[in-house]
Amino acid sequence: MKIVFLDVKTVGNDVDLSIFEVFGDFIAYPTTKASEVFDRIYDADIVITNKVVIDKKVIDYAKNLKLICVAATGTNNVDILYAKEKGIAVTNxxxxxxxxxxxxxxxxxxxxxEHLKYYDDYVKSGLYAKSEIFTHLGKPFWEIKGKRWGIIGLGTIGRRVAEIAKSFGCDVIYTSTSGVKRKEKYPEYPLDELLRTSxxxxxxxxxxxxxxxLITYEKLKLMKSSAILLNLGRGGIVNEKDLAKALDENLIAAAGLDVLEKEPMDPYNPLLEIxxxxxxxxxPHIAWTSIEARERLINEIAENIKAFLNGEIRNRVDLFS
Incomplete structure (x- = not known):
């Protein structure tokens, strides 16, 4: 078997990829441009991709392709329907x-x-060494105990955030983006009410x-001026131009983003001009990248390949069955 990993740089150079060598000839490319995909997958039996696009043209060109392993949860970079038509399995x-x-x-x-950058800069600038008192109260902060934490999207990650927020003493509420009704531990609120009260x-x-x-300027206007917005879902959920405007107008206290509409970031992104x-x-989209998470990812891909070679399919992506 020939196994090709098209963008191994996306999982870091500190993870052990030798696990794939037991399955056959393994080739790892740091990155792969669209123009390079065809030559690299031409005679591959198994392709591993994180973000490299595997579309109809690529699938048709890969004469031996039997399995596409997506090194992620999302599979929007693979034409799953066409892969199924061609008898090619896709796993994530x-x-x-x-x-x-x-x-x-x-x-x-x-x-x-807690304004940690401000306080770190204050100490390292030498100002603390010149202080007349033992502390510094330049940027007040509040405790999260007793405060309301609103979660948009109560899936696996959202539930775990809710659990930990609850342990800090937060009042946890959520809104569903799927519209699917489930029995949860936490009260469900309409989006506008969640934004107003959290x-x-x-x-x-x-x-x-x-x-x-989903989160536009009009939605941001609903939020408390002391509120903090965090996006660890996907870029595009928060309108970046509207967020920049809202921050400049002090509509909310702060925002933290690990995801952006375009990644890598557009150099003209309005968020850079606030x-x-x-x-x-x-x-820069690092929330998922703990050492342990990346090791689990590689091990799971290896397990998917092992199962496939044994005539089984683990974590099959089959949206059209």
Whole structure:
């Protein structure tokens, strides 16, 4: 078997990929441009891709292709319907990054809420060494105990965030973006009411027709001026131009984003031009990337390949059955 990993750089250079060598000839490319895909998958039996697009043309060109392993949960970069027509299995990996994303959610919150950059800069500038008193109260912050945490998208990650927020003493509520009614531990609120009443709003929803542009300027106007917005779902859920305007007008206290509509970030993104940059914290889509999460991802891909070679399919993506 020939196994090709098209964009191994996306999972880091500190994970052990030798696990794939037991299955056959394994080739790992750091990145793969659209123009390079055809030559690299031409005689591959198994292709592993994180973000490289595997569309109809690519599938037709790959004469030996039997299995596409998506190194992620989302599979929008693969033409699943056409793969099925051609008898090619598609697998993904779900749940590997839950704890990592949840941890990053709270890291972003506390960074913004407690003004950690400001206080770190204050000490390192030498000003604290010149202080007349033992403390400094330049940027007040509040406790999350007793505050309302609103969650948009109560899936696996949202539920785990809710559980930890509850342990801090938060009043947790949620709104469903799918419209599916489930019995949950937490009260469900309409989106507008959640935005009006929450002190912290975190987004853990997928991007689809129901969530695209969900948070606009009009929605941001509903929020408390002391509220913090966190998006760890998908870029495109929050309108970035509207968020920049809202932050400049002090409609909300702060926002933390790990996802953007375009990744890598557009150099002309309006979020780069906001006046008070301390109100905004952006990380480059790293919430999922703890060492443990990436190790789980690689191990799960290997298990998917092993099962396939044994005549079984784990984590099959088959949206059209």
């Amino acid at each position: 990996v779900a749940g590997y990054s839950t704890e990592s994303v949840v941890q990053h959610t709270f890291a972003m919150l506390f960074y913004l809420l 002190d912290i709003v975190s987004i853990h929803a997928p991007l689809n027709d129901k969530t695209k542009n 006046k008070n940059k301390d109100k905004l914290f952006i990380t």
